[in-house]
Amino acid sequence: MAATEGDQFLKQATGPKTRGLLRVIILVLIAGAAVSSRLFSVIRFESIIHEFDPWFNFRATKYLVANGFYDFWDWFDDRTWHPLGRVTGGTLYPGLMVTSGVIYHFLRFLTLPVDIRNICVLLAPAFSGLTAFATYLLTNEMVSSPSAGLLAAAFMGITPGYISRSVAGSYDNEAIAIFLLVFTFFLWIKAVKLGSMFWGALTALFYGYMVSAWGGYVFITNLLPLHAFVLICMGRYSPRLYVSYTSWYALGTLASMQIPFVGFLPIRSSEHMSALGVFGLIQLVAFVEFVRAQLPSKQFQTLLRALVVLIFVVAVGGLVLLTVGGVIAPWTGRFYSLWDTGYAKIHIPIIASVSEHQPTAWPAFFFDLNLMIFLFPAGVYMCFRTLTDEQVFIVIYSVLASYFAGVMVRLMLTLTPIVCVAAAMAFSQILDTYLDAKTPKVDAKTAENGSSEPAKVAAAAVLSDGLRSTRNPLVGIYSYASRVTVVGFSAIYLLIFVLHCTWVTSNAYSSPSVVLASRLPDGSQHIIDDYREAYYWLRQNTPENAKIMSWWDYGYQIGGMADRPTLVDNNTWNNTHIATVGKAMSSKEEVSYPIMRQHEVDYVLVVFGGLLGYSGDDINKFLWMVRIAEGIWPEEVKERSFFTPRGEYRVDEGATDTMKNSLMYKMSYYNYNSLFPAGQAQDRVRNVRLPSEGPQLNVIDEAFTSENWIIRIYKVKDLDNFGRDHHSAVSFDKGHKKKRAAKRKGPKVLRVE
Amino acid sequence: MAPKNRNPAATQSSTQTVPSTPAAAPKPSSSSTKKPGSGGAYDAQDIVLGIWNKYVEKTPQRVKLLDTFMGFLVVVAVLQFLYCIIVGNFPFNAFLSGFSATVGQFVLTASLRIQTNPENKSEFENISHERAFADFVLGSFLLHFFCVNFIN
Numbered sequence: 001m002a003a004t005e006g007d008q009f010l011k012q013a014t015g016p017k018t019r020g021l022l023r024v025i026i027l028v029l030i031a032g033a034a035v036s037s038r039l040f041s042v043i044r045f046e047s048i049i050h051e052f053d054p055w056f057n058f059r060a061t062k063y064l065v066a067n068g069f070y071d072f073w074d075w076f077d078d079r080t081w082h083p084l085g086r087v088t089g090g091t092l093y094p095g096l097m098v099t100s101g102v103i104y105h106f107l108r109f110l111t112l113p114v115d116i117r118n119i120c121v122l123l124a125p126a127f128s129g130l131t132a133f134a135t136y137l138l139t140n141e142m143v144s145s146p147s148a149g150l151l152a153a154a155f156m157g158i159t160p161g162y163i164s165r166s167v168a169g170s171y172d173n174e175a176i177a178i179f180l181l182v183f184t185f186f187l188w189i190k191a192v193k194l195g196s197m198f199w200g201a202l203t204a205l206f207y208g209y210m211v212s213a214w215g216g217y218v219f220i221t222n223l224l225p226l227h228a229f230v231l232i233c234m235g236r237y238s239p240r241l242y243v244s245y246t247s248w249y250a251l252g253t254l255a256s257m258q259i260p261f262v263g264f265l266p267i268r269s270s271e272h273m274s275a276l277g278v279f280g281l282i283q284l285v286a287f288v289e290f291v292r293a294q295l296p297s298k299q300f301q302t303l304l305r306a307l308v309v310l311i312f313v314v315a316v317g318g319l320v321l322l323t324v325g326g327v328i329a330p331w332t333g334r335f336y337s338l339w340d341t342g343y344a345k346i347h348i349p350i351i352a353s354v355s356e357h358q359p360t361a362w363p364a365f366f367f368d369l370n371l372m373i374f375l376f377p378a379g380v381y382m383c384f385r386t387l388t389d390e391q392v393f394i395v396i397y398s399v400l401a402s403y404f405a406g407v408m409v410r411l412m413l414t415l416t417p418i419v420c421v422a423a424a425m426a427f428s429q430i431l432d433t434y435l436d437a438k439t440p441k442v443d444a445k446t447a448e449n450g451s452s453e454p455a456k457v458a459a460a461a462v463l464s465d466g467l468r469s470t471r472n473p474l475v476g477i478y479s480y481a482s483r484v485t486v487v488g489f490s491a492i493y494l495l496i497f498v499l500h501c502t503w504v505t506s507n508a509y510s511s512p513s514v515v516l517a518s519r520l521p522d523g524s525q526h527i528i529d530d531y532r533e534a535y536y537w538l539r540q541n542t543p544e545n546a547k548i549m550s551w552w553d554y555g556y557q558i559g560g561m562a563d564r565p566t567l568v569d570n571n572t573w574n575n576t577h578i579a580t581v582g583k584a585m586s587s588k589e590e591v592s593y594p595i596m597r598q599h600e601v602d603y604v605l606v607v608f609g610g611l612l613g614y615s616g617d618d619i620n621k622f623l624w625m626v627r628i629a630e631g632i633w634p635e636e637v638k639e640r641s642f643f644t645p646r647g648e649y650r651v652d653e654g655a656t657d658t659m660k661n662s663l664m665y666k667m668s669y670y671n672y673n674s675l676f677p678a679g680q681a682q683d684r685v686r687n688v689r690l691p692s693e694g695p696q697l698n699v700i701d702e703a704f705t706s707e708n709w710i711i712r713i714y715k716v717k718d719l720d721n722f723g724r725d726h727h728s729a730v731s732f733d734k735g736h737k738k739k740r741a742a743k744r745k746g747p748k749v750l751r752v753e
Numbered sequence: 754m755a756p757k758n759r760n761p762a763a764t765q766s767s768t769q770t771v772p773s774t775p776a777a778a779p780k781p782s783s784s785s786t787k788k789p790g791s792g793g794a795y796d797a798q799d800i801v802l803g804i805w806n807k808y809v810e811k812t813p814q815r816v817k818l819l820d821t822f823m824g825f826l827v828v829v830a831v832l833q834f835l836y837c838i839i840v841g842n843f844p845f846n847a848f849l850s851g852f853s854a855t856v857g858q859f860v861l862t863a864s865l866r867i868q869t870n871p872e873n874k875s876e877f878e879n880i881s882h883e884r885a886f887a888d889f890v891l892g893s894f895l896l897h898f899f900c901v902n903f904i905n
Binding site for chain 2: 205239247
């Protein structure tokens with residue numbers, strides 16, 4: 001009641017100016033909420049860069065700030081992918097680094113001495129505030145009700161689906177890309193509505209920014225043409241569409257080609273061909289429309305239509321031919337895996353091995369979007385009812401994004417904005433209907449018309465097949481009771497949504513994963529800081545140029561935190577090199593040693609969670625190493641031999657010999673027995689008892705093991721001074737007497753006989 | 754509101770396509786004449802002439818100017834393309850930026866033409882001719898900035 005009265009009061013007592021002010025205040029508050037809900041990790045832990053990729057971005061940003069833009073653009077990084085190196089400047093999306101570099105220099109200019117690390121940590125929350133604002137703008141273009149925009153902004157600000165990639169410290173491309181995505185869509189809708197070159201050019205500019213920031217720009221590249229195409233197919237071609245689409249495409253494509261990593265892709269690869277095709281088509285359609293306007297004859301018009309279809313078919317055929325002929329690059333593996341979820345697992349294990357490329361589990365939708373996932377279809381349905389040009393966009397976007405989000409976990413991110421918009425539309429419809437304090441005026445009219453109207457309504461209700469436009473539903477609520485009930489329940493749902501979002505954010509998405517937290521029995525928090533401990537050990541105890549071999553997941557972190565050259569890292573551009581590391585990890589010591597010598601490896605780093613029960617360790621990732629190595633050397637590495645005859649993946653007594661002899665197994669469990677009473681060694685991740693006899697290492701020495709044994713670092717031995725192989729050297733050192741005794745015994749026995 | 758106006762048009766045209774299939778006989782001749790230009794059946798010639806006359810009479814001088822510019826751009830683009838085919842595309846950046854400069858400029862000019870054409874007044878109520886021209890200038894600036902940057 002209070003709410004409705006307040007609303008009424010506002011409507012009567014305030015002019016548009018006050019409402020505008022209120023709107024600004026609400027938006028600022030929403031942005032504040034969006035930023036502050038992302039700060040859990042900073043408060044719980046510290047201002048630290050999270051996870052893996054952000055460490056590279058952070059390192060690149062530091063390089064940019066230290067060496068300037070041109071050096072950054074031409075950056076050849078010889079400290080990764082040893083001995084190959086990486087043309088980093090040409091193989092990254094520079095938008096993120098440049099953005100934070102600009103902010104850094106701007107703040108310096110204002111004489112605010114801010115550390116670049118803090119800018120990087122807080123960039124994602126700051127941009128989430130902007131995203132909320134962009135969502136507001138986008139939603140406002142869709143519906144007339146301004147409350148929908150505010151709701152959408154609030155949804156976007158706190159929904160876990162977006163927070164998952166934008167908490168403070170997750171300094172990743174998505175941090176700014178989602179803002180750019182939503183804002184580009186807003187500009188596009190604006191351009192289509194007004195048919196203005198100005199908005200089209202702005203769309204192109206932000207599209208270019210988006211291209212420079214995230215590989216997901218392909219989504220825009222395909223969605224906008226699809227929108228235009230659908231509009232044309234619906235017979236809704238208009239000069240406005242021509243102006244907006246062509247000005248976007250002509251400028252946007254050129255803008256995207258400025259990024260070295262994208263380069264000629266927009267005219268060479270299949271992913272971009274739809275945009276080019278629709279560009280051609282729209283020229284054709286415009287030309288035909290132009291001629292048609294001049295023509296009297298109807299037959300000729302149909303003829304022209306036939307001409308369009310013909311040219312279109314020929315063009316598509318030509319495109320297919322060019323693709324088959326190899327002029328245009330076919331779809332890349334990642335895109336195939338979007339159509340065929342099994343594709344990556346068979347052909348490109350390196351893509352399938354990334355957990356965020358897995359298909360989404362159903363609960364994830366509810367987990368990330370909560371009540372919006374129910375409102376989402378309602379909002380899309382509402383778009384169907386009116387179906388203006390921009391609402392067609394919502395429908396297309398939601399269909400496409402739902403599909404992609406189902407295929408790949410990380411693409412939930414692209415689904416989130418449209419879910420927020422659609423859900424806000426549905427929700428605001430409910431609120432607008434039920435918060436309207438006036439009893440409907442239609443009431444009076446129907447009462448006057450009396451006899452005929454109710455009959456019609458009844459007929460329409462019975463014959464539900466009646467045309468939708470002829471049915472004119474009476475919208476309006478009569479009783480206050482129903483109003484209070486519905487509004488009250490909506491408010492409760494919203495509160496639950498807020499609670500859920502906060503809970504998810506604080507529990508699931510705010511862990512830096514570089515620093516782990518656990519609870520002690522008394523409930524206090526215990527920080528497990530093994531990663532940094534180990535990386536700083538590397539930084540301080542190894543020579544500047546010591547090459548570290550580890551699985552690629554840790555490459556960026558080693559580069560960023562330990563500042564040591566690595567063999568492979570998360571930029572998985574060279575599959576063979578990764579497979580080499582995989583082979584070294586999964587083979588016997590005698591095989592691995594030459595590989596490591598050839599790559600000048602000084603230290604090997606493994607992650608082992610057995611002591612702590614940390615499940616993301618290398619033994620659990622081990623099968624992917626085997627698979628990737630098998631992809632290159634099917635003769636030498638075989639996945640089958642890591643499984644027991646019964647098909648189990650075991651690390652205990654029953655493990656296969658190949659498993660037990662693999663370097664990874666040995667490095668993980670070396671000396672692990674010494675922590676436990678004899679025969680009691682326990683692996684807490686896999687919950688098995690380990691063999692009483694621990695593995696022996698010959699070619700490497702244990703150099704460092706972190707507090708909780710999560711990181712173990714081994715030094716690769718130099719060649720033996722006496723030219724022996726390492727096995728005999730080690731056994732010589734260890735079993736000094738045993739070996740000699742064996743040697744003596746032999747001849748002795750002979751002599752006796 | 755706009756789509757509602759256009760929907761009936763769409764349905765009309767789709768109904769038209771159905772009777773047009775028997776009338777496919779004149780199709781090849783007229784289409785072939787239309788593309789090469791003059792000569793051929795009287796029908797086609799008449800129609801082309803009719804279009805031309807109507808164009809000359811009814812189009813404002815400014816729009817004609819724009820059309821000339823667009824024609825010039827098409828010629829330049831075709832020349833570049835021919836050069837690319839005959840001589841080779843060695844500085845591919847240069848070819849691309851040159852070619853896309855002409856295409857982009859063509860498109861922008863076409864947009865300007867559409868926006869300033871009095872026939873389309875209803876579509877672009879909010880856009881005055883001055884605004885359209887300002888947009889055009891902005892778009893061209895951006896276009897040529899990108900092209901120059903891309904040309905290497």
